[in-house]
Each structure stands twice: as C-alpha cells, then as structure tokens.
Amino acid sequence: MAVCIAVIAKENYPLYIRSIPAEQELKFHYTVHTSLDVVDEKVSAMGKALVDQRELYLGLLYPTEDYKVYGYVTNSKVKFVMVVDSSNTALRDNEIRSMFRKLHNSYTDVMCNPFYNPGDRIHSRAFDNMVTSMMVQVC
C-alpha cells in the first residue's frame, strides 16, 4: 500500500522516514519535504476558518502521476506523511484514515517510552514492525 511513511517533528525535521523500494529513497525524501509546505498551509488555513472541530487527518495533500501524498497532524504538531502508489486505486479514504490512526497510536506508545527523548530519531522496533506491516505489499 504505502510506499513511503515519514514522521516529521514540530520543527520540521524528520524523526522517522522509511520507503520501499530502497533505491527511490532520495526521491521520496524530496517529496515529503515539499509536502510539508502544503501541510503548513492546511493547518494555518484551518486555524483562520472558524471551525469548532479541527480534524487531525488532513487528507490528500497533492497527487502526481505516480503517487499520492496524504497528511495527518497530531496535537503536538508532529506530522505524519504517507506516500501511496497511484496505481493502487483500491485504497479508500477510510483505509488511509485507519492507517494514520494506527501510526498515531504507535507514535503515542513511542512517546510514552521513558527511554525515548522527544526530538530524537525513532529507533523503536515495535514502531518499525507496525510500519513494515503497512508497507509490505505486492511487490
């Protein structure tokens, strides 16, 4: 499903970034970086519009011919960015939302780990396994 998953800190540096296949890593790093602008735009736009409930799920950030980029932001302004293959049209919004929810839960677990310092790169194996389960697909 997902080809690349990234967790970006509040200050916009990556806490965790992983992509398959590994050769395309640089391209995905660049994609995630450019999508951060869109995330910031959405977050500030939502702040100005007088909505009572702001959603954590940001939705489709932008599509290209090869893939689509989705975003999600937590209460502590940590962003999750997910890049999915466009050829996989079977993915519905609900599934993306549930993937983000799983990411958020795993991230919360990492945060509550007393051996983890907020702001460090994420090395947790449990988090790795959860991400792998979301990325391993028909290759």
Add this chain to the structure above:
Amino acid sequence: MPAMADETLFQLLHTQVVAAAYGAGRGSGDEGLRAGLTVLEGMGFRVGQGLAERLPQGALAFREELDTIKFLCRDLWGAVFGKQTDNLRTNHQGTYILQDNNFPFLTQMAWGQQYLEEAPKFLAFTCGLLRGTLSSLGIESSVTASVTSLPACKFQVVIQKA
C-alpha cells in the same frame, strides 16, 4: 475497563518517588531541597509530554489558550486524579490559577498547617506534569504551586510570551 486500584497505586508510587528523590543523603538542607524539587519537576515534565499525545481525543479543538487550560482542568485532572479542579481564575494576561480544594496527593496528610513545609515536595511532580503537557501542546509556561492549608492547593501557570 479501569482497574479500581489505579488511583491508590498511583498515589503510593508518587509517595515513593518523592521519598526516593530525597533519599540517599541528597535531601539535606536548602540545596538538597531544591535539587529534589528539580528532579521531581523534570519527571513530571516528561510524563506530561507523553500524556499530551495520548489524551486529547482526536480533535485540535484548542483555538485559544483558555481552551487548553480548561482541557487541563477537566480532562488531564480527570485522567490523572479522577476529579476536576475546583476553580480556575485568570487575569486574561497569560496567568492562570488552578485551584484544587482536595488535592489527592495531600489528602492523606494531616489537614491544616502541620505539614506546610513538606507540601511543596508533593506538588513538584504535578507542576512538571502541567508544564510538560502544555509544552507538547505548543505553549511554553512556568508552573508553581502554593499551599496555605492542606489539602487545598493552587497551581499558578504563567504563559511565556514569545
């Protein structure tokens, strides 16, 4: 399903944490007292950061500072202590006073003035907790606590202006 012993366990653990922060000869004199308070506050800060991720149920609904402080009074206090704060006051200039007339960490001690000197040790962790949660939600602050008569206490939150 919440276990029924949760609150008691947390109180007992907290009592031990305070004792440990002052044990092993660290607690003597003013220097020792301040060092212990710093350790406890630091612990609370880290826990607050984790709590800030777990607690808010799904919505970025805090449009103003006041909403965030109200969230602290209701949801954080409810999750950690099983009750809400009794009073919230503000001067609308960035200072908030959260008052709890029956603070769970102080109820087990003799009510009144007898343990006024020891009380700050039992409030340091909670001060850090508030500061950590606020910091994760994007608000830098400084939190202090004051007691005039157990078990009522006040937490003063001062928001740092950028």
